[in-house]
Amino acid sequence: DVKVTQSSRYLVKRTGEKVFLECVQDMDHENMFWYRQDPGLGLRLIYFSYDVKMKEKGDIPEGYSVSREKKERFSLILESASTNQTSMYLCASSNTTVGQDKYRDEKLFFGSGTQLSVL
Amino acid sequence: QKEVEQNSGPLSVPEGAIASLNCTYSDRGSQSFFWYRQYSGKSPELIMFIYSNGDKEDGRFTAQLNKASQYVSLLIRDSQPSDSATYLCAVNGWTNAGKSTFGDGTTLTVKP
Numbered sequence: 491d492v493k494v495t496q497s498s499r500y501l502v503k504r505t506g507e508k509v510f511l512e513c514v515q516d517m518d519h520e521n522m523f524w525y526r527q528d529p530g531l532g533l534r535l536i537y538f539s540y541d542v543k544m545k546e547k548g549d550i551p552e553g554y555s556v557s558r559e560k561k562e563r564f565s566l567i568l569e570s571a572s573t574n575q576t577s578m579y580l581c582a583s584s585n586t587t588v589g590q591d592k593y594r595d596e597k598l599f600f601g602s603g604t605q606l607s608v609l
Numbered sequence: 610q611k612e613v614e615q616n617s618g619p620l621s622v623p624e625g626a627i628a629s630l631n632c633t634y635s636d637r638g639s640q641s642f643f644w645y646r647q648y649s650g651k652s653p654e655l656i657m658f659i660y661s662n663g664d665k666e667d668g669r670f671t672a673q674l675n676k677a678s679q680y681v682s683l684l685i686r687d688s689q690p691s692d693s694a695t696y697l698c699a700v701n702g703w704t705n706a707g708k709s710t711f712g713d714g715t716t717l718t719v720k721p
Contacts, residue, residue, distance in 0.1 A: 532697075532712065532714060597658060599655070
């Protein structure tokens with residue numbers, strides 16, 4: 491089974507602190523993603539990475555950065571935490587396989603999530 | 610208009626009934642379609658995926674895809690209280706380079 495592990499289930503930080511959220515996957519997946527999930531706003535993509543040292547902005551990258559130094563690890567960094575970054579953060583990984591009809595087959599496997607509260 | 614729209618819900622069905630969850634998408638280039646189930650306080654887990662027009666069955670779950678109408682649905686037969694969860698529709702395509710676009714989800718409650 492694919493395992494995606496997020497370092498903390500609950501985290502409480504203060505405004506202005508630098509926050510690191512860590513994610514590790516054990517299935518040699520190429521792709522890794524960071525989402526945040528808020529009531530009424532659904533899942534929103536923050537950043538993603540298709541390869542080591544690669545990163546691409548998602549839909550809401552402002553206030554965040556990422557690091558992918560090793561294939562299995564993808565870190566989300568809040569440079570200076572603010573109260574509007576209080577949220578559930580979900581890491582996911584996937585592989586890209588191209589099927590016979592040239593479809594992209596990217597099933598996402600999620601970690602258990604980190605509920606971050608910024609006070 | 611949102612890229613992926615789902616029934617706003619919540620949806621409530623009695624135990625044993627068929628639950629029907631619907632999703633429409635705006636990008637005609639979309640090629641892969643996924644349904645994730647998310648229990649309260651948990652992370653999403655993949656339950657169904659479909660790529661071709663028509664029906665795909667897996668146990669009590671059936672995914673239906675109609676690309677001409679840009680519509681995908683999930684049917685849950687013989688609904689059980691354990692099916693009570695939020696169901697997320699996600700769509701992928703070549704144009705968005707593998708990023709899944711999610712709907713806001715439909716919350717299903719199955720009443721015993």
